[in-house]
Amino acid sequence: MSSLRNDPSIRSLLSRMPENVQRTFSDDQLIHLKVAIGARQWGKHTVDCRGVIKFFKYRYYFVLLAGRNRRELSKKEQKIAAISQAITISMFSFLVITILLLIIYLVKSALGVDMFSNYSFGVWAWFKELFK
Template sequence: MHETASGDLREDPFVRGLLAKLPASARATFSDEQLLALKAALGGRAWGVHAVDIRWTLKFWRWRYYFVLLAGRNRRELSRREREVARMAMALFVAGFITLSTLLGLLVLYLTKSALGIDLLPGFSLGIWGWFQDSFLR
């Protein structure tokens, strides 16, 4: 769908955004054909705003290197491989969360038992209660 009237093409959101980034003196110099060519060449690029957008440059001797860190919600369709990796990452995250939560819960139960003076195995101690008292209660 190509707009033929210059006014219609310049109202296109992509073209408006592109022209807004140019100096006012250069905006009027583009023909419709040039604007359409720019839209076709650059239109596939996502100009979206990212939740995290960190860009910096590092000069190393005679060369300059740039680094970009972008993060945000993924709105594109994932490939089969990407979906598998995402599922595996989520499974590892959930397993890690459950493991850490269980260990923290056991620690709280152990410290509570020790604070109440309950001795389940007479003459045996893990030493956690003594460490906790020395580190946090004195």
């Protein structure tokens, strides 16, 4: 018995067939069956959202899958992942710093502290109007 027949996906497929049919598959056929089965096996994802949207007489489906990447990445993919991670961290840091500066500015303005006399960014006036 070939090691391919011990593969879990092939074993699962063959177990649903009569034994005389199981024996008729060659290794080449089993490899192609494994590829065909593997193409539709997604596994478990943290986020798995699927739906259908009807637009006039047409129906469109959407799939949103997200989860931990378990694949081995090529050098190019590793480089792209590192750049993407650096950009994401930079954007998140910029957003957090901007929000913190805004909060500090609003607290300063609420306390009546003027850094520059007769000058205002207008943020405090906008904030007061917003929560009037």
